[in-house]
Amino acid sequence: MSLRSITLAIIVIAAIFTFTFGMYMHVEKAAALTERIHEGDLIVKNGTFTIADSNFTVNGNIYVMKDAVLVIENSILIVNQTEDLEHVIKVNETARIEIVNSNVCTSVGSIQMIITDNASATISSSKISNDTMIECRVNSTITVSSSKIASLTIADNSTGMLNGAEITEKLEIYGICSVNMTSTHIAYIEVSGRCEVRALNSYINSTSVSGESLLNATATILNNVSIDNAATLYAKGCSLNRTFVRGKSSCVFNSSQVETLEATGVSNVKLIKSHVNEALLKVVGHFTVKNLPKMAKLWGSSINGSIFYSLNITLINSTISSYKVHACEGSIVEISNADMDMLKAYSGSTVYLNFSRVDEAIVMSSIVKLMHSTIDKLEAKGSGRIHIYGESIVNEMSVKDSCLTLDGEQSSKIKDLVIENSTLIIARMPSIDSISKVSSFLFRQITISCMKEEVTFSNVNITIIDESLGTIAKYSVNETGYATVLLDFTDTSKTYVLIAHSGRSFIKLTLAFDCLHMITLNFSQFSIDDSPPSIQAPSIEPMEPSDVQAVSVKVTVSDNLYVEKVCLFFRFDGSSWKCIELKRAGDLFEGYIPSLPAGSKVEFYIVAYDILGNKAVNDNDGKYFTYTVKYSSTSFHISLIGIVLALMAIAIVYVVWKKRNLLLR
Structure with a gap:
């Protein structure tokens, strides 16, 4: 074979490969939008059933039976139902479910995903919507990595492994279970029975441990911690804010920072090289301080x-x-x-x-x-x-x-x-140098006294606001009609806003650093606020996003009292609505819609709530705010190069063929 023929063959192969690769890119994007519908219950009995690169809708229950495997990969699984808890996803009897780079949601209401009877579940790089409640029970195992879920229950001698996970609502662990978590973010964890939970480099916003359970935390942030009924907390290198130890429970703090510590009942507390800002010790069985370098405020x-x-x-x-x-x-x-x-x-x-x-x-x-x-x-x-x-x-x-x-x-x-x-x-x-009256001093503790009229004390809330930072503290008035507000003023030149509210009634006060020790609120002076927040038209950046760009959405929201929360709801190509809570910067709120497939039509609207629960919606008069996702320049260039190379190859083949015919003549 001549050198020219070899060169021609190489060029043709390269052209075909490039063209095929360019088309493959488009096929992949199209595959992500493939619609598949399964009528009735989806029952996986034998072998492995795979859902890949699909928007897969099931009009019924999903059952994964003994030894079977259900794989959901690069897909959106939608369980179509007409009411709350109409259907269920159930994996049992040594069966397995694997969810990889996918979303699981419902069309309407909530659904249970139950892993039970020696079954197992693996959730990786996925999002399980807020309407899906996952339960792992009876000697089963669940592994969650780099994924976001709302609610997870681990019970009855089951095992959980969480790595880089986010649980937005609640993690409940009870019975006799073992759970290990690393780099995990949890809104609320409740542990009871005789469980062992280990946390490393994690963040837990609210923690409750009871029974004979153990929480062993290392290099973890723990907020609002309650250790009760013979439970044990071991914290090493941790940061804790409010910590309550009750009922024959034990706590060991090693090289940790504790903001507030309250120990009551026959509790055991041990501090080793730790720092406590405030401690309330009532009827404590044993309190040991060892090698304590600094205890900022020890309260008894x-x-x-x-x-x-x-x-x-x-x-x-x-x-x-x-x-x-x-x-x-x-x-x-x-x-x-x-x-x-x-x-x-x-x-x-x-x-x-x-x-x-x-x-x-x-x-x-x-x-x-x-x-x-x-x-x-x-x-x-x-x-x-x-x-x-x-x-x-x-x-x-x-x-x-x-x-x-x-x-x-x-x-x-x-x-x-x-x-x-x-x-x-x-x-x-x-x-004695002199006799004079003691000068007044600045109070950092404010007691709110509420005059009882038509409002029940337990329904009165106190919110302290730094208008540059947002809400900094919330309190409730107790049954005696008092709320003690502790303010840590770091800048004495600032003023703070106090809003006492119950239902739609409110009183708004401005607090300075040298405010009075006692503030009396008379409910007859409460005003009524039924006015929702004001939402201006949102802006997006970039204006014409491609399929590799996230979209920044900014919107200005104001209220005569205080904007508590602003949410963005979005969907594409008529899919189910998804919610994103926007971050505050004064009156400006911002969030990001993730990158979506090219050609997608995106619709979104804004919902805002003020501190009294008044709700405002800006959905562009029912037409929603929209944009269309364009192809990225990378995809276009790959396709264009493939086409050019293919045309060049065809031209070369034609020239060679033409010359050969002339020589034969």
């Missing part, structure tokens, strides 16, 4: 009338730089070598303060004894008793209806002293 206090019962705390030679103690109802607290923000002693408590410094101390019906310590401001009232020994210094002191005993060294010093209707016992007189 009462909340809503709950009290201490003869709790003893001893902290000696701790390197504590910012420290708060609130002793109540017969507590005995001994503190040495500490630097504290606040000391409060109530109701028959005794506090021993040695070689320490306190910014502010309040003593009521209790005893505080100072030895070689310094207090910037000290207030004693209501039968309080203050004993000053050694070389102590008090910069400002107010004693009312109490007893003050001075038995310090001559170098002890009181700069400002106010005594009213009190007993002064002088053993050794310290230096």
Whole structure:
């Protein structure tokens, strides 16, 4: 064969390959839109049934029977039903379901996906819609990786493995189960029975562990944690905000950060090289502090009338730089070598303060004894008793209806002293610079008192808003008509908005850093707000997106009170609606519609809610906002190159053939 023939053959093969590849790209895109409908129940009995590259609609139930396998790959599975829970997806008796790079949803209402009786499920790079509730039961196994699901239950000696997963509503684990999770985001987890859960590098927004279960967390963020009824929490290198330990439960914090810790009942708490901002310890069985480098605010206090019962705390030679103690109802607290923000002693408590410094101390019906310590401001009232020994210094002191005993060294010093209707016992007189009224100080704790009229206390909500950051705290008024609002002001120049609301009724107040300690709200002054938010026309970027581009949707939403949430609903080619919650930047909200196949017609509309639940919809007067997805330049160029090469090959073949015919003549 001549060199020319070989060259020609190579060119022809390359042209055919390029053209075929270009067409393949289009076939693949078209395959993603292939519509398939299965009438009646889909029953997989033997072997493997595969749904691939399809919009697959089942007008009935889905059953995967013993030893069978259902594979859903690169597809959208829609279970068509006319009412909630009409159909079910059930995998049982050692059967298996595999969902890869796919979406599972329903046409209407919710559906259960049940994996039971030694069955298994694998969900990878997929999204299971909010209307699908997954249950893994009776010795079964579920593996979820890089996928988003709404609700998952693991029970009855089953096993779960989560890696890079997101559970937007609830993960429930009960019975005797084992679950391991890594890099997983969970809105709420509830563990009960005798289960073991291990979390690594994960985020859990709300946690409840009870029974004899164990939560073993490493390098994980845990919010709103409740450990109850003989459960155990082991946290290493974790960050926790509100943590409650009750009912003979145990917690070990190792190299962790805890914002608020409350331990009640016969609970066991152990801190190793950890940091606690606020701790409430009531009737604690055992509390151990070991190698604690910094405890910012240790509280031993009462909340809503709950009290201490003869709790003893001893902290000696701790390197504590910012420290708060609130002793109540017969507590005995001994503190040495500490630097504290606040000391409060109530109701028959005794506090021993040695070689320490306190910014502010309040003593009521209790005893505080100072030895070689310094207090910037000290207030004693209501039968309080203050004993000053050694070389102590008090910069400002107010004693009312109490007893003050001075038995310090001559170098002890009181700069400002106010005594009213009190007993002064002088053993050794310290230096007193002057007597003047104690200056007022800034309050960070606000108590909301609600005057009861037609609104039930349990239905009143308090929302604190930083208008530049959005909602920063939410509270509910308790049955006594009070809500205690704790504000951590990081910028004293800011003002905050407080909205108390019940149903459509509200009161709106502006809070400054030096606001009053007590705010009384009279419900007769409540206003009514039935006005929904105002939604302007949204904008998209890019205006003409291709099949490889996500679309940014921006919309301005305003309200006379406060916009609580803005959602974007979208669909393409008449598919089911999907919801995206938009992120806030002042009055501007933004979200992204993911890239969609070329040629898709996309429709979307905006829904907004204010803080009272008033709803607004902007759907372009029922016509929706629309755009059409174009082909990307990459697909076009591949096809164009293929066509050009194919034409060149045809021309070369024609020239060679023509020359050969001339030579033969």
